[in-house]
Amino acid sequence: MRLTSASASTIAHEACHTFFYELVPELKFIPHERDEDEERLCNWGAAALLMPASSLRRRMKNVAVNLESLDAIAAEYAVSLPDSGS
Numbered sequence: 509m510r511l512t513s514a515s516a517s518t519i520a521h522e523a524c525h526t527f528f529y530e531l532v533p534e535l536k537f538i539p540h541e542r543d544e545d546e547e548r549l550c551n552w553g554a555a556a557l558l559m560p561a562s563s564l565r566r567r568m569k570n571v572a573v574n575l576e577s578l579d580a581i582a583a584e585y586a587v588s589l590p591d592s593g594s
C-alpha cells in the first residue's frame with residue numbers, strides 16, 4: 509500500500525507529538541487543550557522528516573524558481589503543497 513502525501517504528512521506530524529510525550533509523559537494519557545505552538549513545531553518537524561534540508565538543498569541547486577519547479581519538488585518528495593484557496 510502506498511501512502512498519499514497527506515497520509516505521510518499526518519504520520520510524520522503525529523510522530524513528532526511523541527517527542528513531547530517523552531519530555532512531558534503525563535500529557536500522553538490526560539486530555540489537554542490543543543497547543544498551537546506544539547502543532548506548529550510538529551508541522552515543522554514533519555517537514556524536516558519528509559524533506560531533509562541537506563537533500564533539498566542539493567536538489568534545489570540548479571532549479572528555476574517557479575511554480576512548476578515547486579510542483580515537481582513536491583511530487584519528488586511525495587508531499588502536498590498547502591491549499592492555495594483557489
